[in-house]
């Protein structure tokens with residue numbers, strides 16, 4: 047049976063190339079292009095983005111969330127993906143008004159898309175503690191200078207190897223990591239795991255960091271300089287992209303970082319060690335990570351010390367700091383061993399009062 051609904055004055059509807067309409071629970075994307083209307087479902091086949099809020103590219107409606115395309119009249123996907131279809135609707139014009147038959151929707155068809163390898167089941171391979179070092183210092187790749195935070199991180203990783211850990215080192219400075227493009231700000235559900243950029247850009251290397259955190263590593267040492275009283279900019283570039291991990295907790299109820307232990311190395315020519323550590327610990331705590339007792343080592347010569355050469359010399363030669371970098375590994379190692387051994391966190395978590403998840 048037909049179910050014709052009045053959408054309003056044709057003259058008014060013509061003013062917009064693309065608009066979203068909601069009738070009851072049905073969302074429509076109504077387009078007007080080259081003198082003709084098209085009406086398709088406004089719900090994208092990907093993760094439900096609002097097609098009617100997107101834009102037209104030729105004859106295709108482009109989803110505003112991750113840019114999938116559907117023909118504005120037939121609802122078919124773009125060339126090569128024609129069978130990935132959103133419903134299209136019959137319509138007619140009568141007395142200068144546009145009517146849609148809500149019961150005429152064609153069938154939605156979603157083509158299977160191979161899941162991203164990062165979404166595989168999280169299963170820890172047997173073996174000893176695996177430690178990942180992440181250097182966030184910024185350098186000239188061709189003419190690198192001495193970095194205090196890198197030096198201490200290397201001390202930690204070398205010591206971890208002596209203890210029998212498998213180790214990996216990521217230097218963010220040498221990786222092609224795009225900045226977060228803020229999909230979360232369009233809608234919490236538009237922020238996917240892995241990040242939309244990882245899924246769309248094969249040259250982006252954030253995938254390696256996700257893989258280390260979610261699948262490979264047990265323990266992590268993140269080293270950072272202090273810049274203007276906060277962690278380095280590459281650290282922030284990384285953690286903004288890690289929003290997609292945290293978002294899985296609140297949107298999808300998925301806990302991706304299980305039994306992961308984090309420690310920090312923080313060094314700066316000037317101060318604010320406690321502020322930097324507090325901020326970084328807060329971030330990793332929100333991702334569900336664990337910390338050993340005394341989870342960071344740090345060094346700063348303070349506000350009035352502008353002689354960086356002396357700072358470099360101090361760190362290079364400081365027995366205490368290098369011993370500290372090793373004992374940080376001892377604490378992390380012990381904690382990670384406990385977590386792995388006990389497989390400590392199998393219970394379900396609530397979401398810390400977050401409202402992004404829907405109330406049941």
Ligand code: FES
Nearest residue numbers: 090092095109112
């Ligand atoms: S492209 Fe439409 S929701 Fe992702």
